Amino acid sequence: MNAFPSTVRLLAMQTRYQIVTFWRIPVAMFFTLGLPLIMLVLFNALFGSGTFSTSEGEISAQQFYTGGLAAFTAVSATFTNLANMVPLRRDEGVLKRWRGTPLPTWIYLGGFIVSAVIIAFVGVVLMLTLGAVVYDLEIEAAKMPAAIMTFLVGVGSFAALGMALAAVVKSASSASAAANAIILPMAFVSNIFIQVDDAPEWIVALGNFFPLKHFAEAFQNCFTPFVEPPAFEWASMGYVALWGVLGLVVALRRFTWEPSGSAPRGRRSRRAAVDATT
Amino acid sequence: MHAIDVRDLRKHYGDVVAVDGVSFHVAAGEVYALLGENGAGKSTAVEILEGHRVATSGSVSVLGVDPARADRDFRDRIGIVLQSSGVETEFTVREVIELYGGSYRSPRPLDEVVTLVGLEEKVDARIGSLSGGQRRRVDLALGIVGRPELLFLDEPTTGFDPSARRRSWDLIEALGQDGTTVLLTTHYLDEAEHLADRVGVLSAGHLIAEGTPEQLINEVSGTVVSFMLPDGVQAGDAAATFGHLLGVDIRVSGRLIEASIDQPTAAVHRITGWAVDAGVELESLSVSRVSLEDVYLSLTDHAHDGVDEPALGHADEVDR
Numbered sequence: 001m002n003a004f005p006s007t008v009r010l011l012a013m014q015t016r017y018q019i020v021t022f023w024r025i026p027v028a029m030f031f032t033l034g035l036p037l038i039m040l041v042l043f044n045a046l047f048g049s050g051t052f053s054t055s056e057g058e059i060s061a062q063q064f065y066t067g068g069l070a071a072f073t074a075v076s077a078t079f080t081n082l083a084n085m086v087p088l089r090r091d092e093g094v095l096k097r098w099r100g101t102p103l104p105t106w107i108y109l110g111g112f113i114v115s116a117v118i119i120a121f122v123g124v125v126l127m128l129t130l131g132a133v134v135y136d137l138e139i140e141a142a143k144m145p146a147a148i149m150t151f152l153v154g155v156g157s158f159a160a161l162g163m164a165l166a167a168v169v170k171s172a173s174s175a176s177a178a179a180n181a182i183i184l185p186m187a188f189v190s191n192i193f194i195q196v197d198d199a200p201e202w203i204v205a206l207g208n209f210f211p212l213k214h215f216a217e218a219f220q221n222c223f224t225p226f227v228e229p230p231a232f233e234w235a236s237m238g239y240v241a242l243w244g245v246l247g248l249v250v251a252l253r254r255f256t257w258e259p260s261g262s263a264p265r266g267r268r269s270r271r272a273a274v275d276a277t278t
Numbered sequence: 279m280h281a282i283d284v285r286d287l288r289k290h291y292g293d294v295v296a297v298d299g300v301s302f303h304v305a306a307g308e309v310y311a312l313l314g315e316n317g318a319g320k321s322t323a324v325e326i327l328e329g330h331r332v333a334t335s336g337s338v339s340v341l342g343v344d345p346a347r348a349d350r351d352f353r354d355r356i357g358i359v360l361q362s363s364g365v366e367t368e369f370t371v372r373e374v375i376e377l378y379g380g381s382y383r384s385p386r387p388l389d390e391v392v393t394l395v396g397l398e399e400k401v402d403a404r405i406g407s408l409s410g411g412q413r414r415r416v417d418l419a420l421g422i423v424g425r426p427e428l429l430f431l432d433e434p435t436t437g438f439d440p441s442a443r444r445r446s447w448d449l450i451e452a453l454g455q456d457g458t459t460v461l462l463t464t465h466y467l468d469e470a471e472h473l474a475d476r477v478g479v480l481s482a483g484h485l486i487a488e489g490t491p492e493q494l495i496n497e498v499s500g501t502v503v504s505f506m507l508p509d510g511v512q513a514g515d516a517a518a519t520f521g522h523l524l525g526v527d528i529r530v531s532g533r534l535i536e537a538s539i540d541q542p543t544a545a546v547h548r549i550t551g552w553a554v555d556a557g558v559e560l561e562s563l564s565v566s567r568v569s570l571e572d573v574y575l576s577l578t579d580h581a582h583d584g585v586d587e588p589a590l591g592h593a594d595e596v597d598r
Contacts, residue, residue, distance in 0.1 A: 002383040004350065013380055024368040092364030097420070100328060100358040102350045103381035258330075 010103060014111025015118065022081070022119060032081055033123045036073040040065055040127060043193070044135055052195040057226040063138070066131030067220030068192045070124045071154065074219075075212060077120035078155045080179045082112060082162030087175035090166075095257045105257075113159045120155045128223075142229035147222035153237045154215040157244025161211075163251035170260040186212045191220070211243040279342060281306045281428050281459040282327060287336035289322050296322040298483035299336070304476075306427075309450070309460040311474035313467065313574065318480040320463040321361055324432050327461065328358050341428055354383050357426030359417045361433050361463075367406035371397055374405060375419055382424035394452070395419045396445050411442045418449065428459045435469060447472055467570040477570070481578050494573045501542040502568050506561040507533040508553070523549050529575060534562075538572055 005013075022028050043065045050061045089095050098108050131137030165182070169175040187193055189206045190213035196203055207213040218233035218240070282304040289297040297319040304310040312320045325331045327340050329348030338345060343352045365374055372388060379385030392398050395415040400408060405416060414437070421429055431450065435443045450473055454460055464470055470477050471491045479487040479494075487494060503524065507516055513530065520535055521528050524545045528537040539545050542565055553560050 004354070004383055005380060010381065013377070017377055021366065021368055089364075092367075093360065093362060094364050094366060096330065096360065097358075097363045097365065097378075100330065100353060100356075100360070101378060101381045102354040102383070102424070104350060 004102065007104075007107065010107050011110055011114065014103075014107055015114045018085075018111050018115035019118060021085075022115065028081065028084070032076045032119060033073065033126065036069045036076060036123065036127065037130065039193075040069045040130065040135075043069075048135070054195075054197060057224075059220075059224055059226075060136065062131070062135035063223060063225070064191075064195065064220065066127060066135050066137045067223045068216045070127040070131070071212075071216040071219040072187055072192045073123035073127050074120040074151060074155050075158045075183065075215070077123050078113075078116045079158040079162040079165070080183055081116050081119065082159055083165040083169075083179035084172070084176050086112060086163065086166035087169055088172040090257065091172040091259050093259055096259070099257045109163070113163075116159055116162075117155045121151070124151060131223075137223055138225050139223065140229060143222045143227075143231040146229070146231040146233075147219065149232065150215070150218045150222060150237060153241050153244070154219065157211060157240045157247065158215075160244045160247035160251060162247075163255070164247040167251045167254035167256070183212075186210050189213070191216050211240045214239045279306070280304060280339075281308070281341060282310075282461060283337075283339040284323075284327070285337045287323065287326065287338060288334045289319075289326060289331065290334045295483055297326070297333075300480070300483070300485045302478050302485060302488060304459060304461055306459055307454075307457050308475045309454040309462065309473055311470040311477045312461070312463045312480055313465065313470050313477055314463075314480035315465055315578065317482075319483040320480055321432055323480070324430055324461065324463055325360075328356065328430050329353070354424060355427045357421040357424055357429040359421035359429070359431045359434055361436075363417070365405055365413070365416055365420065367404065370402050370404055371408075371416060371419070372401045374416065375423055378420045379423040384425060385423050386425055391419050391423050394422065394449055396449075411438050414438065415442075415446070418446065422453065426458065428461070429453060431460060431462045433463055433465070435464070435466070443469070467574055471570045479574060479577055486577050487573075491570055495568055495570060497573070501539050501565060502536055502572050503539055503542055503546060503549070503563075503565050504534060504536040505549075505563040507535055508556075508558040508560060510556065510558050520549065523552055536572070538568055538576055 004010075022032075044062055048062045048065070051058045052061060052064050053059075086095075095108075099105060128137060128139065132139050162179070165178060166175060169178055189196055189199075189203050190210065191197075191207065192212070196207055214233075214236040218236040221227045221233055222231050224231075280303040282302075284303065285301045287297055287300045288295070300319070300323060302310075312323065314320050322331065326333050326338060327345055329340075329345035329352065332346045341352065341355055343349075345352065366377075369377070371392065375388050375391050379388075379391070386394075388401075392401055395418045397412065397415050397419060400412060405413065408416065414434070418431075418434065421431070434450070435446050438446065447469070450460060450462070454473070454475075460473075462470075462473060474491065476488065476490050477494060478485050487497070489497070507513060507530070511519055513533075516530050516535060517528055520537070524537045524539060525548075526537050526539055526545075528535055530536075537545075546565060550560070550563075
């Protein structure tokens, strides 16, 4: 009897399949990669000449926007993308179909996550390249390890949070609405679109509570001239990772493979979660 | 060892009992049809056997494995065609067959799969552009791509046009002759009669009869007398009038009157005598051998009358 294809091969196949899917859904492409780029161009055209002052020094608006929107792209590609696509596949019954095949369920979900991380990486590189060429972004080799590390912690955590949202919402349409209703207001209080350090206290507090601001600042710092290398922001990364772990716990406990309405939740979903981990 | 062995299977959803103490087996290489109306518990039973749902109680063995603990090896040996489940519409037929096939130990080659299901012309068409019947054939293709020993088909031809049904029947027959065990659910009686070696009739969560299509037909009185309700008789009086004349309970559906009768000669004599005396014409009068449909209707009628015991003595032993 033939052996099963190797795990590496299967994961590569699933990742490729999810990337091709993304490539073939123009709406997903536009909102994940296109929109942040458009925002970068617009914000810089509108406000790019100024500077923002932070507690540690002055940063040019161009550098501020590039770093922040690069982080936002990474979040779109993971959190928003997964929270949209996974419930869509569940509604269609595609998840259930895969669950009836010998493909280990974690490899199916792994393909989703790895593809999201690759898309995030492409988006961030696009953004930083544009920033370096057009918007005076400084890319220092000595800060790159921190940038990569921050990126990985961020995409890992936001992918987990995307899976958690996918697990708790019932249908694809509500998932899409929920993802945007969460991420857009969060971006406004998290130093992505505007600098909020002078904003009312409650806005600052809100921004500090959610993980996006911590991720965006840690990532921005890797490209801020007055921050000395190596620029690791351990506290911020730790806080983002904490949210990621929380997301992972929710995702594992609540994940379902069946379209909503076809089977009662409860016992089954717990079993599904166990399956997802094995 | 049987391919499928089910003993006293029960599945409750809260207070709702979907499957209520069902027992049956399917021998290796057999084509077995679970027959029943919507809500009879067919899909629930099948999804338990597939490992998609967990039984409330009872014992289930599929290919020697408890499907509640289904692992990768088990899923490699079965093929599943669910009643409704989507497939990635952004992909072509070729891509999904290769993609899904890629997770099995020894997948069938693409050409073989598309020939078997009759999708040669559509290999490079996106799933999203296919008709409903063609998509159902994609479902079938993905069910057989892993060379399953056991294939689950949950209402495989619902919504098909007659020629597509015929083609699917040919495929299922060919698989059956190839030694693949097939568990089929359907509410089409002709489908069960045509394809199945044995049939189990499910009604309201109970297995109320089981046997080969011939056995089931023979268990019920052998002949059906039917005719259209004559003008002079009110529909409400039909049961009393004709039931009395024929000596059995009749079924009325629209204007059609039907009865299953053991000894039709005398009954036909009485009813034609009555018609001649009354001066009415019995339109579409026919006397024919029962079909599986008549068996099914008579069985489910009994079940619906609140008779909890199996309608056929035969099913009694099956249920134990």
